[in-house]
Amino acid sequence: MIQFDVDLAVIGSGFGGSLMAMIGQRMGFRTVLIDRAKHPRFTIGESSTPIANMVLRDLVQRYKLAGIEPLCQYASAEQAYPDVTLGIKRGFSYFWHRTGEPFQPQADRSNEWLVPGNPDDSTADAHWLRRDVDQFLFKQARANAIATMENTDVTDVTRDGDRWCVAGYHSEEPVRIYAQFVLDASGGTGVMLKALEIPVSVDCMKTKTRTLYGHFTDVGNWFDAYQQAGGIVEGHPYRCDEAAVHHIIEGGWMWQLQFRNGVTSAGLVLDQDRHPYHPDRYPDEEWHLIVERYPTLAQQFAGARMHEETFHLVGTDRLQRIAERSAGAGWASLPNVGGFVDPLHGTGIAQILCGIERLAAIWEHSWGRDDLEAQLDAYSRTVRTEIEFIDSLLHACYLSMDDFSRFKSASRLYFTASSMYQRRFRQGRIQPEHAFLCADDDLLQNAVTQVVDRLTEEAQSPPEQRAEAAEFDRWIDGLVEPLEKND
Ligand SMILES: Cc1cc2nc3c(=O)[nH]c(=O)nc-3n(C[C@H](O)[C@H](O)[C@H](O)COP(=O)(O)OP(=O)(O)OC[C@H]3O[C@@H](n4cnc5c(N)ncnc54)[C@H](O)[C@@H]3O)c2cc1C
Structure with a gap:
């Protein structure tokens, strides 16, 4: 039997778990970091954002995690850690495809939208090849003298007096970890x-x-495909494929993220009402059936092979989930344990980092004090607020996806929320109790609710009764402008 007696047991050594373990250790907690897998391992969730990098930098400086600082930007990471595979990300690119037709760039750029995330290559964000990034952070945790255990499957966690007993197996050998906090x-x-x-x-x-x-x-x-289709790249704020590329298709979209080692992460996200899930259908077969309907995408994938990491495509049933609680007496979970909405606009990494920052502040101020449980309750409520807010934001985008102009208008709410959060963070106005993307801001919540309500109503009425695109966009202006002016 392997046994540990620690202050903090961290279950899961993705980037989130490793960072939390290092922060805990900086606060003087005896820490153990456990994972059932062994690094390097494949995982998804790869596109960082300006918020993610801003919060990561803050964490690194606050908790003196110097070795991690270069990871906050593509250029510095590439220079400091060339073995950690990344891809450059200058922003979010969206292209609207019609079923059965090659993508045809328009002179007025009405079927494309390039949203810059940063001004130049030197400040660009990154796509994280999670296999490498997570392994790098795990090694950093180990280098910081944190006890780490891979191949250790946690099978049960029980309360044992005032401590937790985390039980599992390291290969065949039983493991018991007694911890004050999980x-x-x-x-x-x-x-x-x-x-x-x-x-x-x-x-x-x-x-x-x-x-x-x-x-x-x-x-x-995609940059070549776009030009071969007659697209003019002069005037684009960045190279359109050095981005989280979103190809909008009927009832869903495809993401494409390019890594500098020649690997492309690609996925289809499908509206389940339009593309019902069939558990007996092979994901590879369905992928081909859908991609073949979009000639420019089909051409991009004509010579593609699955990378050795994933011999087959992964197919999932419905992605959404939300837990009733994300924390309680002596335990907490990261936001993506508490729930998940959808990869559209890439909220995952940033939300986890904001959650890490909030939890770290709670440990710093309330560990061992009477108000710890109340603080954890508040954390739990905030995670739920964030997930419900992201759900509404993204639902609005899905409701409008058939009409690219409306989709852009609805997506502006996400970019407004993102800008508000960045501005408040830089001005020092984000306190530990505040939610990611300003999800707890009443005015912002109200604006998103109005958009969801209007789009839901429109979806139930004949197309000729819908407002013109320009009118709808002006209406969105009317919602967004006061949020930005009064902030
Ligand atoms: C299709 C898809 C696309 C996404 N795209 C994006 C994106 O572009 N951008 C973005 O920001 N986010 C994205 N996300 C969200 C993102 O994947 C997650 O937010 C992120 O991976 C979570 O990282 P993590 O470190 O918290 O957890 P994970 O990376 O999931 O790590 C959890 C770890 O826990 C370990 N573990 C699990 N069970 C046990 C056990 N019983 N015992 C011991 N160890 C255990 C696992 O082995 C694993 O290593 C996407 C999600 C999906 C599903």
């Missing part, structure tokens, strides 16, 4: 949610999507 960073597995029988629901969520994804090599370059 941090659940196990992603969708939700180890603590299962152990404490915390309900996780799906039906209360509005977004209804599933995904097929994998890593490919030899994918044709």
Whole structure:
């Protein structure tokens, strides 16, 4: 039997778990970091954002995690850690495809939208090849003298007096970890949610999507495909494929993220009402059936092969979930244990980092004090608020996806929320109790609710009764402008 007696047990060594373990250790906690997998391992969730990098930098400086600082930007990471595979990300690119037709760039750029994330290559964000980034952070944790255990599957967590007993197996050998605090960073597995029988629901969520994804090599370059189709790249704020590329298709979209080692992460996210899930259908077969309907995408993937990491595409059922609680006496979970909405606009990494910052502040101020439980309750409520808010934001985008102009208008709410959060953060106005994307801002919430209500109503009425695109966009202006002016 392997046994530990620690202050902090972290279950799951993705980037979130490793960072939390290092922060805990900086605060003087005896820490153990456990994972059932062994690094390097494949995982998804790869596109960082300006908020993610801003918060990561803050964490690194606050908790003196110097070795991690270069990771806050593509250029510095590439220079300091050339072995950690990344891809350059200058922003979010969106292209609107018509079923059965090659992509045809328009002179007025009405079927494309390039949203800059940063002004130049030197300040660019990155796509993280999670296999490398997570392994790098795990090694950093180990280098910081944190006890780490891979190949260790946690099977149960129980309360034993004033401590937790985290039980599992390291290969065949039983493991018992006695800990004052358990941090659940196990992603969708939700180890603590299962152990404490915390309900996780799906039906209360509005977004209804599933995904097929994998890593490919030899994918044709989108920048070239765009130009071959007659697209003019002069005037683009950045090279359109050095971005989180979103190809909007009927009832869903495809993401493409290019890494500098020639790997492309690609996935289809599908509205489940339009593309119902069939558990007996092979993901590879469905992928080909859908991609073949879009000749320019089909051409990009004509010579593509699955990368050795993923021999087959991964296919999921509905992605959405939300837990009733994300924390309680002596435990907390990272936001993506507490719930998940959808990869559209890439909120995942940033939300986790904001959650890490909030939890770290709670440990710093309330560890060992009477108000710890109340602070954890507040954290738990904030995670739920964030997930519900992201659900509404993204639902609005899905409701408008058939009409690119409306989709752009609806997506502006996300970019407004993102700008508000960045501005408040830089001005020092984000306190630990504040939510990611200003999800707790009443005016912003109200604006998003109005958009969802209007789009829901429109979806139920004949197209001729819908407002013109320009009128709808002016209406969005009317919602967004006061938010920005009064902030
Ligand atoms: C299709 C898809 C696309 C996404 N795209 C994006 C994106 O572009 N940008 C973005 O920001 N986010 C994205 N996300 C969200 C993102 O994947 C997650 O937010 C992120 O991976 C979570 O990282 P993590 O470190 O918290 O957890 P994970 O990376 O999930 O790590 C959890 C770890 O826990 C371990 N574990 C699980 N159970 C146990 C157990 N019982 N015992 C011990 N260890 C255990 C696992 O082995 C794993 O290593 C996407 C998600 C999906 C599903």
